[in-house]
Amino acid sequence: MARLNVNPTRMVLTNLKRRLQTARRGHKLLKDKRDELMKKFLEVVRENRKEREIVEKMLMDVHSRFVMARALMSDTHLEEALIYPKQKVTLKASSKNVMSVEVPVFEFSTEGQGEGDIFPYGFANTSGELDGAIIALSEVTPHLLRLAELEKSAQLMADEIEKTRRRVNALEYVMIPNMEETIKYIVMKLDENERGNLTRLMKVKDMMLEQAHQYKKKMAQGS
Amino acid sequence: MHKIAVMGDRDSILGFKAIGFDVYPTEGQEEAGELLARLAQDGYALIYITEDLAIKISDEISRYRNSYFPAIILIPGTKGPLGIGMKAVKESVEKAVGADILSQENQ
Numbered sequence: 014m015a016r017l018n019v020n021p022t023r024m025v026l027t028n029l030k031r032r033l034q035t036a037r038r039g040h041k042l043l044k045d046k047r048d049e050l051m052k053k054f055l056e057v058v059r060e061n062r063k064e065r066e067i068v069e070k071m072l073m074d075v076h077s078r079f080v081m082a083r084a085l086m087s088d089t090h091l092e093e094a095l096i097y098p099k100q101k102v103t104l105k106a107s108s109k110n111v112m113s114v115e116v117p118v119f120e121f122s123t124e125g126q127g128e129g130d131i132f133p134y135g136f137a138n139t140s141g142e143l144d145g146a147i148i149a150l151s152e153v154t155p156h157l158l159r160l161a162e163l164e165k166s167a168q169l170m171a172d173e174i175e176k177t178r179r180r181v182n183a184l185e186y187v188m189i190p191n192m193e194e195t196i197k198y199i200v201m202k203l204d205e206n207e208r209g210n211l212t213r214l215m216k217v218k219d220m221m222l223e224q225a226h227q228y229k230k231k232m233a234q235g236s
Numbered sequence: 237m238h239k240i241a242v243m244g245d246r247d248s249i250l251g252f253k254a255i256g257f258d259v260y261p262t263e264g265q266e267e268a269g270e271l272l273a274r275l276a277q278d279g280y281a282l283i284y285i286t287e288d289l290a291i292k293i294s295d296e297i298s299r300y301r302n303s304y305f306p307a308i309i310l311i312p313g314t315k316g317p318l319g320i321g322m323k324a325v326k327e328s329v330e331k332a333v334g335a336d337i338l339s340q341e342n343q
Binding site: 051054058061062065068069072073075076079080083091092095096100101102103104105106108115117119121146147150151154157158160161162164165167168169170171172174175 | 238239240247248250252253254255256257282284301302304305307309311312313314316317321322324325328329333
């Protein structure tokens with residue numbers, strides 16, 4: 014592990030200790046965020062898969078009905094029948110906050126002449142198959158919107174999870190170990206200085222005593 | 237108020253007009269790419285694209301993947317589901333979890 018490039022002083026040590034504490038707290042919070050996001054994400058994605066299967070099946074049904082309608086009517090008639098829609102769909106998009114990820118919520122309302130009257134054409138020139146196709150299609154609409162909501166949420170959450178995971182890992186495997194190592198280095202360096210200082214003082218004391226009492230000379234005379 | 241657009245080949249999407257979505261028939265690659273950019277700017281919140289068209293402009297689509305709007309959703313065209321829409325879901329899972337853990341569940 015790389016040690017941070019700092020001076021081994023007491024002030025840096027205090028700062029580093031404080032930073033390490035913050036990093037640990039951040040790491041814990043981010044980890045919790047990641048876990049919770051993952052839980053929510055899996056819920057969303059499970060529903061997303063289900064909804065997609067439903068939509069795909071329903072749309073295939075719609076397509077086959079349209080093929081039938083197209084076979085029974087001329088292209089121009091078909092297009093003429095559909096060219097001016099009676100129903101208007103307005104979409105209201107708001108957002109929801111899931112663990113600080115903004116995910117969309119779609120609400121839609123239809124404006125039309127009346128309930129059940131969605132056919133934008135008279136019945137004289139069109140075939141019954143077209144009616145069926147249009148009814149089927151209007152039934153898919155809520156599913157389509159739900160699918161959009163889920164799929165976009167899943168994408169946005171996946172992105173956020175990836176980002177959070179990177180942050181967690183960077184803190185856990187790089188930032189925190191680096192700081193710990195640096196703190197250890199500074200502590201050892203300071204202790205070493207302290208010991209050096211102590212020895213020096215003891216030595217000086219010895220020398221001063223020697224000068225004051227001249228033990229060596231006395232010992233030589235006494236013997 | 238937001239709008240909904242549908243892009244794809246004419247046969248696949250004509251019906252959506254009847255239920256009030258805005259329909260943009262396109263088939264060419266460049267044309268579709270430009271159209272998508274324009275629709276995104278015009279304030280469409282939701283754009284459905286048929287899978288056969290989506291293959292051609294997957295680069296343009298992935299650009300909007302992580303932005304909040306528009307939501308681009310793939311739908312099967314007349315040729316049937318090609319599995320690309322499902323693949324996008326799988327990619328999300330792989331990105332978030334690191335491995336696709338959901339597809340095994342259903343088998």
